[in-house]
Amino acid sequence: MSQLPSPSQGHLLFKTCFYVWNPFTSLLLLGEYISLLDSSCVMLKRFVLVNGMRLLQSSISRWWHLDLGRWWYFMPGMQGKVFLSKISFTSGLLHTMSTCRIAPRIIAEPTRMLMDEKFRLEVHYLPPHRPVTLHSSLLSERQVTWEAFAQYISGPDGVVKVDRDESFGGTYFGQEPMGLIWSMKPQDKTDGMRLMKKDVTTPYVVHISVYDGHISGKFSENAALATIQVERWTLAPGVKRVEVRENGIVGTLFIPPGQGPFPAVLDIWGGGGPLELRAALLACHGFVSLSLAYIFHSDLPGPMGSVSVGFDYFEKAFNFLKSHPQVSSDRIAIAGLSFGLTIVLLMAAELPNINRWIFFFFLILHRSVDKIRYADNGSVIWRDIVLPIPEDPEQKVKVGKIRCPVLLIYGDDDQCWPVTEAADDIEKMMQEAGNAHLLTRICYPGAGHIIEPPYNAFVPESILVFPKLQMKAKLLFGGKTEPHSAAQEDSWKRLLAFLEQHLILDGKPLKSQL
Structure with a gap:
């Protein structure tokens, strides 16, 4: 063998090399040991060369010459990684030209956040103008996988910023910083249930991956370029969760950290049963919150699915909050969703008659089945069951008696309830009574029935079970995903x-932080 060239002559000495395949780059050079010899040469004692689809380990019987020219440089702060561009390897008939890059990296900040908080999501170290697909997934409490994906093209800097760049396809389009969360859909299209967080003490663990190219499915069969996971919590540290079983009241109390006293919210969910998500998040924002159950709870009296509480039940819950030592007794609000809104209006207007009006609603539902319509896919449309809005004042909540501010939030595509007609009627009655200045209406075009805290996955329909009515139906909520x-x-x-x-x-109030 001829005499070996010295490093000062601008050569690179190799003893062993490995060929392995990487689907993202055509060539990847990694050095196990790297030493800078002079201004034009790098010495690697071991290296990995990625090129082609074959795995080969060989001993080199002679020395290879590496022409770096002006195309090598060391990137400080990259934990010893080397970026080599346009490398020319020559040894006999072997001649390979390609590019070596740092592996793509997903950046999520923060990686732990509350469910109503945004997070920054970026992908770095991609080739410029490269088509890639971002994919998110989580496992629900019912062990159903929910997922979303979006197709991007990296910028000239090799970076995708979800809050800056537009999605060209997937479960959402355009510039949507939280699209990978709110556009999630169940993998099992026949599941028929919406995504509900019942155990607020545990987070949703969301896995986010980036894939080469624009793909639209079978993500588990493709190799991800990079993956990261984020945790989305409902409870912040220091927020107390206390189950309430007192004086016949059934619910869950959430108390912010600190001594108080705090303002409070009585949270009344809809006919589908109690959920703690909103009450827990309100406590994270500094409000003592009581998520009150009145139907579909095993600790309530009567058969499951029936409203068996008396007219004084909701008044007891309100007084429970009012007398709590950590609550400011003169600063209490009542929030309702779906049928819970009807109860809220009844509490504000005519508390002694609550029980009669609850059963009146279910009586209307039971006797108005002939007004139920069906969508093309068989989903039930309930919005017509109370139409036309009754003219008889005795059949309506006397909202003219309300003496507190009212915020009415609804979507104009609600298919469960005639909310636009009902809102018009509420405003008309309050105008006639002289208290319309207390009403704030917010109507969202294209929104459906269940308007929850932000970034929760949207579904236009879901299965509900009504044991007392001997009904199990897939209700059409209405709405479109983006609006x-x-x-x-x-x-x-x-x-x-x-x-x-x-x-x-x-x-x-002081907001709690993760």
């Missing part, structure tokens, strides 16, 4: 601002 998701984000901000305006006398 409904936008409504959830905006309405949550409006709700918090409304509560702060009317309940906070000495500045905003």
